[in-house]
Amino acid sequence: MRWWGRNRKLTIFPKLIAAFLLVIAPLYVLGLVMNRLGETSVRNELSKSQQSRVEFYLNALVLEKEHIIKLLQESAMDxxxxxxxxxxxxxxxxxxxxAVMRIESNLRIIKNSSVYIKSAGAHILTLDRTLSTERSITDEIAEEYAAIESAYRELPYTGELPIIAWQDRLFIGLGFPESGYWTRKPSFALTVELDPEMIRGMLGKFADYERSGAALINPRRHWNVYSASDDTVRQTLTRFIERQYEQGKREGIESxxxxxxxxxxTYQYSPTLGSYLSSYIPYDQLFGKIEWYRSLFWLLSAVxxxxxxxxxxxxxxxxxxxxHKLIRAFRKVEDGQYQPTPLPQTGDEFVYLFRHFNTMVGKLKVLIHEVYEQRIRAQSSELKQLQSQINPHFLYNSFFILYRLAQINxxxxxxxxxxxxxxYFQYITRSAADExxxxxxxxxxxxxxxxxxIRFSNRIQCDFAELPDDCARLPVPRxxxxxxxxxxxxxxLEDKRTGGKIAVEIERRNEAILISVEDNGSRLTDETLHxxxxxxxxxGPDxxxxxxxxxxxxxxxxxxxxxxxxxxxxxxxxxxxxxxLQVEEP
Incomplete structure (x- = not known):
């Protein structure tokens, strides 16, 4: 199939495609815009949904912490x-x-008040004793108190009780009487140990996509709790959250x-927890359907x-x-083949065209035949008339030459x-052929x-070049x-007394034969040449x-x-x- 015609113009096929595409293009563009708008809307809704989930779970953790602190404060006043x-x-x-039984009872109440509490303890510093839900009363302060005390001394006082990480354990402590920085030793301290497994379980419920997860990350104290144990995810996400904290970004959603x-x-920071709650979901899990629908859209476009x-x-x-059949018929007419073309079997408008084409060819054939015959007869008559003009002219010159030679004996x-x-006369009279x-x-x-x-007594020399072999048999007018x-x-050269020259050259050049006749006469002027x-x-005819x-x-x-x-x-x-002489290639 040729898309281009002889004159490098588009055929009807690409024009049809262009016309259909031009009609479909507005609908396609509208569909594309609607698809993009829908895709953007879905992405925004999914992002908002993730942010809402993070915010919901973070608020739940904040409420749990505030509840625990409130219980500690009430127990401190017991x-x-x-x-x-x-x-x-x-x-x-x-x-x-x-009193010991009542203290232990209060500690059990604190422990049972939240699923996130693993144990609760009271460290009586005035007596060097520790009471705990996990063990009976001891004769010395439990070791976790020392870790909590050192951490509280290092932390600036913000009015909040921070979560302290110690040996992969998490604690919240309250000293009595309360003082900022724990600059002086309290009389007793109440501590709560949080259960990382329960927090991890909550984070696991938060992440409901395959290969997704959630994490509670404290960028200042460098502790974290992840729902999954993938080291690559833990390290990369922790570094990312720490960068966000350093840059002052407290919430957001990023790839x-x-x-x-x-x-x-998706991440959000809580000053109460001093931590970020972050969820991470594989991009293809969250937006895989959107990508799939986009692929379907492009597939639909291709189809x-x-x-x-x-x-x-x-x-x-x-x-x-x-x-195309009609064009071939026209080309045959151009080549002189005036034959009718069979009518198409389609029964459509082309039958009408072919029928009238055949009528035209028939009439044209008759007209051309008549004109051609008249032209041939006219050309033949003209050729004989032109040829007859030569014979008398040369005959006159010949008699004058014989007369002059006879005079000089x-x-x-x-x-x-x-x-x-x-x-000479034998050549021009021996045959009636025109060529x-x-x-x-x-x-x-x-x-x-x-x-x-002989006429010019050898005053004029006429030289003929060799005739090319492929030109010798070419028919030419006599x-x-x-x-x-x-x-x-x-x-x-008639007036030239001596040194007259005539050069006849014959050359074959592609589809033409060039014969040149050149003389060295001096009588030619520019006006005569023009x-x-x-x-x-x-x-013209006249x-x-x-x-x-x-x-x-x-x-x-x-x-x-x-x-x-x-x-x-x-x-x-x-x-x-x-x-x-314009001739065809041999």
Missing amino acids: KSLQHYTFLNGAMTLLERND VRIGSETYLV STAIIILYSYLIFRSIHRPL DNDSIARFSRYLGE VPLEAEINHARTYAEIQN LFLQPIIENAYKYG KLRLELADQ VEYTGLLNVHRRLRLRFGNRSGITVTRGGMGGMKVVLT
């Missing part, structure tokens, strides 16, 4: 704990046992490359384009086949001249040159070269064709309008006549 701490020496054994996969990370091309092709075939020249003259081989025409021109050589040579003698060119160009014009007309009739005579000033100073 009379049993205060009496046991400050009045222990004045209490009876029964009162001390009763983070973790390992070989991209995750959508639609293919359908348009197929539909255009089917329409193109229904139009192109009979149209040059019998040898008369004999040679008579022989050449006999050959002869180029080789015969060249030999006849040589004979004519010999006759003229007596088309001799008038050109005669013109050179008569108008170029006038002669104008006469050669004026080939022009009288004699001499060069005669030959020019005959060559054009025989070989076409690209053939004929051109005249220039030659390299020897005289006129150069070039005869062009």
Whole structure:
């Protein structure tokens, strides 16, 4: 299938495709915009949903912490704990046992008040004793108190009780009496150990996508709790949250490359917890459907384009086949084959076109046949008329030459001249054919040159180049070269006393044969040359064709309008006549 015509113009097939695409394009663009708007809306809703979930769970953790601190503060004001701490020496054994039991009961209440509490303890510093839900009363302060105390001393006082990490354990502590930085030793301290497994379980419920998770990350104290144990995720996400904290970003949602996969990370900071709650979900898990729908949209676009091309092709075939058949019929007419074309079997409008085409071809065939026959008869008549103009002209010159030779009693020249003259008239009278081989025409021109050589007593030399072998048998009009040579003698060299030259060159150039006749005469003027060119160009019906014009007309009739005579000033100073015979490749 060719998309381009002979003149490099688009055929009807791409135009059909372009027309369909032009109609579909607005709908396609509208669909694309709606798809993008829907995709953006879904992305925004999913992002907001993740932010809302993070905010919800973070608020739940904040409420849990505030609840725990409130219980610690209420327990610190318990009379049993205060009496046991400050009045222990004045209490009876029964009162001390009763106070211990009440303190342990309060600690159990604190532990059972939240699923995130693993244990609760009271460190009586005035007595160097620790009471805990996990063990009975001890005779020394438990070791976790020392870790909590050192951490609280290092932390700036903000009015909040921070979560302290120690040996992969998390604690919240309250000293009594309260003081900022724990600059002085409290009388007793209440501590709560948080359960990381329960926090991890809560984070696991938060992450409900495959390969997703959540984390509670404290960038200042460098502790964290993750729902999953993937080291690559833990390290990458922790570094990311620490950068956000350093840059002052307290909440947001961003894409983070973790390992070989991209995750959508949602994070929010809580001053109460001093930590970030962050969720991470694989990008393809969250937006995989959107990407899939986008792929479907592009697939639909490709299928639609293919359908348009197929539909255009089917329409193109229904139009192109009979149209191409009609074009071939026209080209046959161009080549001279005036034959009717079979009607198409489609039964559509093309039948009407073909029927009228066949009618036109029939009429054209009749008209061309009539015109062609008339033209052939006219050309034949004109050729014979032009040819007959040459014979009397040369005959007059021949009698004058014989008369002059007889006057000087040059019998040898008369004999040679008579022989050449006999050959000359034998050539022009031996056959009625209008055309002869180029080789015969060249030999006849040589004979004519010999006759003229006798006439001008060898004052003028006429040289002929070798005739190319592939040109010897070419049919040419009879007596088309001799008038050109005669013109050179008569108008170029007749008055030249000595050194006259005529050069005849024959050259094959592609599809043309070029024959040049050049003389070294001095009589040619620019005005004469210009006038002669104008006469050669004026080939109207009223022009009288004699001499060069005669030959020019005959060559054009025989070989076409690209053939004929051109005249220039030659390299020897005289006129150069070039005869062009436009022929096909052998």
